[in-house]
Amino acid sequence: MSRRTCDHPPTLTDSQVLEFCRQGFLMLPGAVPEQINRRAFEYLETDTHYEPTRILDFDWFQDQVICNPTAAGAVRSLLGPGYGLPVLMSNHRRQCPHEGVGGWHVDGGSRWGPQLKDLQVFYYPQDTPVEMGPTEVVPGTHLVPNTQRAMAHYGRIRGSASTAAPAGTIFITCYRIWHRATAAPGSGIRNLLKYCYWRSAPPARDWVREPGFDMARANFSGPAAGFGEQFHECYSAAEMFCWLAGQHPHYQVTGGQSWPLPALRNDLPYGFNPALATV
Numbered sequence: 001m002s003r004r005t006c007d008h009p010p011t012l013t014d015s016q017v018l019e020f021c022r023q024g025f026l027m028l029p030g031a032v033p034e035q036i037n038r039r040a041f042e043y044l045e046t047d048t049h050y051e052p053t054r055i056l057d058f059d060w061f062q063d064q065v066i067c068n069p070t071a072a073g074a075v076r077s078l079l080g081p082g083y084g085l086p087v088l089m090s091n092h093r094r095q096c097p098h099e100g101v102g103g104w105h106v107d108g109g110s111r112w113g114p115q116l117k118d119l120q121v122f123y124y125p126q127d128t129p130v131e132m133g134p135t136e137v138v139p140g141t142h143l144v145p146n147t148q149r150a151m152a153h154y155g156r157i158r159g160s161a162s163t164a165a166p167a168g169t170i171f172i173t174c175y176r177i178w179h180r181a182t183a184a185p186g187s188g189i190r191n192l193l194k195y196c197y198w199r200s201a202p203p204a205r206d207w208v209r210e211p212g213f214d215m216a217r218a219n220f221s222g223p224a225a226g227f228g229e230q231f232h233e234c235y236s237a238a239e240m241f242c243w244l245a246g247q248h249p250h251y252q253v254t255g256g257q258s259w260p261l262p263a264l265r266n267d268l269p270y271g272f273n274p275a276l277a278t279v
Helices: 014-023 034-046 053-057 059-066 069-079 223-227 232-244 274-278
Strands: 025-028 094-098 118-124 169-173 184-190 193-198
Touching: 014 025, 014 069, 014 223, 014 232, 025 069, 034 053, 034 059, 034 184, 053 059, 069 118, 069 169, 069 193, 223 232
Parallel strands: none
Antiparallel strands: 025 169, 094 184, 118 169, 118 193
16 A cells, blocks of 8 residues: 655754754744635635545645645655645644633643654644634653653643744644643634654755754753753753764763853864764
């Protein structure tokens, strides 16, 4: 049985891939054309199942949402060539107003580590301002191991980010990022389609090379800094970037003030493996 794949050219640069490693998600506002958004919304009025997977069978949806050029270029940059397309569609459909706030969680089956073998992607076919209860994420938490039973009781988390966005927005996430549903005091139907793409090729730094990008001096610090020991978020983001570049065997941390800690140095940081400079 052959699976559908996509091989769109990569569009993310070194800095954008590094930013994804630090943040764990990427917003693509209004990527899908309005006529496709309307068509998707109308279809979801007829298929209200929480898994409307049949929508994947329509060419217009495959071409303009699943293989949307803006999204496909970003996914290709992170998952490599020939990545597998979704075979399952979920819809977090909500009738607004809705007062309930969801508990913080990571989705089932989450595993922690530098590997990025799949991406979880969300699509809003209609305008989704804060009044319509957009998903809320905590940037950087894809680097923070935790279990749902140890986090569901949390309330407001400092640094969380709303994904409120216009119709046609696609946002790409690490599967294990912390997220929750928010209250929706507005009116009407809010659809939130959720699906996954899958890596089929070994990782390699074959995204858009950025002139002057220097891995030895790049800033790997990010929002996960508030969730663990000092500088450990740098270690995790740098390791993820090295894994994506196909250079995980050359990743090393020697401790102390060594790479990848951010600092204003007058020479190469100690601990930086010279093999990474030739990637």
